[in-house]
Amino acid sequence: MIPAEFDYLAPDSLQEAIQALADGGEDAKLLAGGHSLLPLMKLRLATPALLVDLRKVPGLHGIERENGSWRIGAMTTHSELEHSEQLGVVARAAGTIADPQVRNRGTIGGSLAHGDPASDLPAVMLITEGSVTLQGPGGQRVVAANELFQDYMETAIEPTEVLTEVRFPVLEGWGFGYQKFNRRSEDWAMVAVCAVIQQTGDICEDVRVGLTHMGSVPLRATAVEEALRGQSLNAENIAKAAQEAAQGTSPPADLNASEEYKRHLARVLSRRALEEAAGLS
Amino acid sequence: MSVEPGGEVGGEITKIASEHAAQNGADAAAPSNHVGQAMRRKEDPRLITGRARYVDDITLPGTLWMAFVRSPEANAKIVSIDTSAAQEHPGVHAVFTGPDLTDLAGPLPMAWVPPGIEVNNPEHWPLAREHVRHVGDPVAVVLGVDRYGVVDAAEDVVVEYDALPAVTDPEAALEGPPYVHEQLGTNKVHEWSLPNDRLQAGFDEAEVVIERRVVNHRTAGAPIEPRGVLADYRAGSLTVWSSTQVPHFVRLFLAILLGMSEERVRVIAPEVGGGFGAKLQMTGEEVLAAWCSRKLGQPVKWIETRSENMAVNHQGRDQIAYCRMGAKRDGTITAFHVKIIADLGAYNMLLTPTIPALGAFVMSGVYKIPAVHTDVVGVFTNKCPTDAIRGAGRPEATHMIEVCIDQLAAELDMDLLELRRKNFVPSDAFPAEMATGVIYDSGDYDKSLDKLLEHVDLDAFRREQTELRQQGVYRGIGFSTYTEICGLAPTRVVGPEGFGNQAGFWESALVRVHNTGAVTAYTGASPHGQGHETAFAQIVADKLGVDPSVVEVVHGDTGTGPEGRNTYGSRSLAVGGESLARCAKKVADKARAIVAHQLEAAPEDIELRDGKFSVRGSPDRGMTLAEVAGAAYLNQVPEGMEPGLEETSFWEPENFVFPFGAHACVVDVDAETGKVKVVRYVAVDDCGKAINPMLIEGQVHGGVVHAIGQALYERVHYDESGQLITGTFVDYALPTAAELPSFELDRTETPSPVNSLGVKGVGEAGTIAASAAVTNAVIDAVRPLGVSYMNMPLTPMRVWEAISEAQGRKEGVSA
DSSP, X not given: OOOOOOEEEOOSSHHHHHHHHHHHGGGEEEESSOTTHHHHHHTTSOXXXXXXXXXXXXXXXXXXXXXTEEEEETTOBHHHHHTOGGGTHHHHHHTXXXXXHHHHHOBHHHHHHHTOTTSHHHHHHHHHTOEXXXXXXXXXXXXXXXXXXXXXXXXXXXXXXXXXXXXXXXXXXXXXXXXXXXSSTTSOOSEEEEEEEEEETTEEEEEEEEEESSSSSOEEOHHHHXXXXXXXXXXXXHHHHHTTTTTTOOOOOBTTBOHHHHHHHHHHHHHHHHHHHTTOO | OOOSTTSHHHHHHHHHHHHHHHHHOTTSOOOXXXXXSOOOOTTHHHHHTTOOOOGGGOOOTTOEEEEEEEOSOSSEEEEEEEOHHHHTSTTEEEEEXXXXXXXXXXXXXXXXXXXXXXXXXXXXXXXOSSEEOSTTOEXXXXXXXXXXXXXXXXXXXXXXXXEOOOOOOHHHHHHOXXXXXXXXXXXXXXXXXXXXXXXXXXXXXOSEEEEEEEEEEEEOOOOSSOOEEEEEEETTEEEEEEOXXXXXXXXXXXXXHHTOOGGGEEEEOOSOOOOTTTTSSOOHHHHHHHHHHHHXXXXXXXXXXXXXXXXXXXXXXXXXXXXXXXXXXXSOEEEEEEEEEEEEESSOOSSGGGHHHHGGGGTTTTBOOSXXXXXXXXXXXXXXXXXXXTTTTHHHHHHHHHHHHHHHHHXXXXXXXXXXXXXXXXGGGOSEXXXXXXXXXXXXXXXXXXXXXXXXXXXXXXHHHHHHHHTTOXXXXXXXXXXXXXXXXXXXXXXXXXXXXXXXOOEEEEEEEOTTSOEEEEESOOOSSSOHHHHHHHHHHHHHTSOGGGEEEEOSBTTTOOOOOOSOTTOIIIIIIHHHHHHHHHHHHHHHHXXXXXXTOOGGGEEEETTXXXXXXXXXXXXXXXXXXXXXXXXXXXXXXXXXXXXXXXXXOSSOBOOEEEEEXXXXXXXXXXXXXXXXXXXXXXXXXXXXXXXXXXXXXXXXXXXXIIIIIOOOOBOXXXXXXXXXXXXXXXXXXXXXXXXXEEEOOOOOSSSTTOBOOOTTHHHHHHHHHHHHHHHHHHGGGTOOOOOSOOOHHHHHHHHHHHHHHHHHHHO
16 A cells, blocks of 8 residues: 655646656656556556656647547546536446546546556447547557557557547437446446447447456457347347347456356346347336 | 635534534533433544544654565465565664564463363464464564655565465365464364253254354454554653554553553553454554564554555454254244354454354344354464454354344244244343343343334335336345344453453543533543544533533543553443443532532532532522532532542443344345345334434444445455455445445334443444344345345345356256
């Protein structure tokens, strides 16, 4: 509970932050809300030599709609997302993160850059088919959500890059559902399933399903999507499609959830999320 | 919301504080009926405005910080310890290991010497010597000027371990090896019984016998303030501030271990942020801080981290009980036999092997069972030691009884409340001698249950339950009708000549009336959040005709109150409160004599009325307590009487007290996922005469949450290699407000005849009652799915597995 010694910088500009990261090398870490990094440091599971705090860097906050997409500053808090209902499934998922204190400090950029497969927002980004903007010494690049998460807590972000904003298409007219299963409301998801559906009449035009904590990275449940796409959205078809939810997953087991139990949960929660997204529940 | 001073939050606190002052203010009239009022807590203004002083808030010049090197192994020989790199860290003054502590008078104490049985009690030193026996076992301490620096240096102490196989399952440990203490050649600590020679006859009479393996898994106390100690040895005297429930015990054992005379040691428990039994201990950390301060000539401070607290603060429960209950077809229970295998962890601490035995005294519950017999086998494992955690043996016992009663009702196909009522000790039987040999002081179990059923319409519930099942919602109800034994206690029963605890269990009090009429009341009880300062002030105020706001209650300091027996086992009010009441009465008697002398009346004609000691029949002739004190200190007292106005009392009860009650829990079980949601919790408790109903409600709330935590969420778990899996609050799942309904509380008042106040204890009652109510409710909910029995913790996966298995059985049968 006592972190190892570290240096601390709070630069006033993005360029200074990137420079500080470059100068700090492998032992430098960015600090956003701190609600993942600081507990790891207190347990000495992370021992960065330098923290570069983004709190003074301008331009990293806010939620804007632009050309059919949402553009969200990386330092936007979960609480701000939660209270922006127009963000649909993103707002819903953000509202389930931990507790109000964490949501008031934790940020969307910090959560995505941390790449924890048990966190709520990574799988949600997969199904919105969003992207993140990264700024590094060599300029700016955009990485799609499905390329961002590479392994357990490993992302495509280079050590000298800063995640500055998150973009995802406005899913106008799509229904959504979010089903998170945990023991206590403040816990990480044992399993969570997010779903969005575009329907015409009762026909499923398109569907995307995301799985949280069913592998070392967030996953798309493509077998469920394929089973439902083009079908009529009734309880029977949804239940049938949801049976495919655990296909190809290798969920990490722990004291409170075996692999088998997690696969079962993925199927139950997929059905519930899809029913919710289709307006059946 | 603003948190600026004077902003919304600050303003609200100011408002509460001023209302508090007005409510309890000295200007208010002083009626003599503060007892029974839901007075706001005198403690709260300082607590909610951040003005309380905990150990960590106390700093002395020249203080050195102490950090621990702890074993990552569950069972290992220490091959070597290299402290040289740590010694070279800047600011480090010293590093000590086990062999350095050669001048300690002995190992850490275990205070139970039961007559007639052997207890294996291997040496347990504050720093391990040659061998570590659980994860977190301390190996070295580093002392230095900086709190962070000592932790860095501790990481550079290099310890080479020769790791050995560990044993974590108590039943496997009994079969041994491996042995936790190789030299013993066994992992058995002790065998103890509270026997009953009618047991066989009881089972012979039985027409139905149920047998269940009832598991009370291991839990943590998890106080919000971890432990901490600041020790200052100078000029031959030692002062220790410790976050403890038992400053007087700590003083005694520090004196013994350090070879000091007891009066040269002063132990102060300042504000203590929760104990739950976890701070009823004489810890190695306290000994080390004191020893290092003497060795180095500087104050030494250690503040426990949460990680340390989860790994090494003693834990509780961890009992596997084989229960047999026999009954006639009409529901008359004829015999109850319990064999407890108690996992005591790696060492005996202060009371470790005593704890499972404590449940035996209430193994009859609220029922007139003619034959009740308890056997206890204590077992060493490579885990943190267990000891007292809120309820200490009685939650386990109640859980066994109340779960078995429901199982028996199902077996007999009998209404579970009718079965209970049929076996209740009747209200006219008190004081009631039980088959366990104890005498229940007072009780009215039908009244509790009747009161509970005023809140819970069971017929309506059953109709609703049936309807909900048709919609796929599995709702269940569970009951727990309980009693417990508290108010420790008559020394002849629990002391050296009786049960074998090496202490007397009286409590001390001193009441001093100042010249101003203000009162200071000293108690040997040592609260850690309960509200003693409020309740005790109410008691003393009524005896002396003053407002509770002018009664200051002083506690937890062996310097101001050298003798005390502290706070545990729900004893403070029934023993310490009564002692203060008797002491205040002595003061009042003296005041009457002084007033009689001053007003030339007979002492027996002086009555306390409307805040004045006045002559009966002439209410205008009287003196306030301040006027009496003025006379007492001017030596205007009757001839032969000493001047001054203060008295001392030591008091010990003749019997324990036995709180009781009836609880009901309603849960919904998601049959697809196994997740349990507590929908309703109704508690009717009887703790005798209520001193402050609000404090009682607070204790019941906390107690019930503690047990709901055990039933559904909390669990200390070690893997097979002895690694602690639940070392943080992420994995050790304390329930939060979000998981819980608003509790519905009610009371009955059946005074205890054991003390003049008529009071019993309530600090543990909720914890003792609730885990069975929750468990019974979950089983009731899933019974139609084919599940008839489950053990705690009822986690979603466990419930889902039980349902799946039952459904599998059904399919198997139909296939």
